Amino acid sequence: MPWFWTDWVEWGAKIVGALGTGAGVLVAAFNYRSQTQIKRAEWVKSLFEKFFETPTYKEVRVWLDYNELSGKLLAADEKERRVNEEKFTDFLNFFEFIGVLYSRHQLSFDQVYEVFDYYLRKIKDDADCQQWIDKYGFEKLKALLGYV
Numbered sequence: 332m333p334w335f336w337t338d339w340v341e342w343g344a345k346i347v348g349a350l351g352t353g354a355g356v357l358v359a360a361f362n363y364r365s366q367t368q369i370k371r372a373e374w375v376k377s378l379f380e381k382f383f384e385t386p387t388y389k390e391v392r393v394w395l396d397y398n399e400l401s402g403k404l405l406a407a408d409e410k411e412r413r414v415n416e417e418k419f420t421d422f423l424n425f426f427e428f429i430g431v432l433y434s435r436h437q438l439s440f441d442q443v444y445e446v447f448d449y450y451l452r453k454i455k456d457d458a459d460c461q462q463w464i465d466k467y468g469f470e471k472l473k474a475l476l477g478y479v
Contacts, residue, residue: 374432375442382425382447391422395453395460404459423469426454430471440478451479 382388394400404419406412429447432438444451454460455476464473 371438371442374438375446378429379446388422388425391418392450394419395450395457400457400459404463419463420467423454423460423463423467423472426451426475427469427472430469430473430475433475434471440475443475444479448479451476455479 394403403415404412406415429443433440433443
């Protein structure tokens with residue numbers, strides 16, 4: 332075999348190896364992206380179920396829907412007021428958690444907005460909500476509302 336054939340075979344092997352490595356990297360990147368999208372969809376589904384399908388936040392949702400929040404937070408009965416404040420704080424903590432997931436790039440704003448746009452706008456437009464957010468430092472929620 333002539334000496335130049337050895338060089339050609341060696342170069343051919345290097346090229347095939349590089350192409351194989353490149354293809355492997357592309358497959359791994361595609362798989363990672365696919366798995367990330369699936370995980371995000373699972374997060375959104377879980378948040379949707381927790382917010383809309385369990386009774387945990389239903390009462391506060393009704394307060395916002397029917398503009399009853401102010402009256403609930405200013406209830407004359409101290410015990411009732413404290414219970415209402417706790418429920419409302421839990422409600423805002425839910426959205427603060429979403430803000431944390433968004434700030435850590437676990438969820439995109441589009442994913443959050445597609446599911447929670449109505450309540451994000453209600454929170455942003457309600458003076459009592461804004462006062463509570465400022466008073467108690469819901470910083471991730473505040474940042475999230477800046478995009479609404």
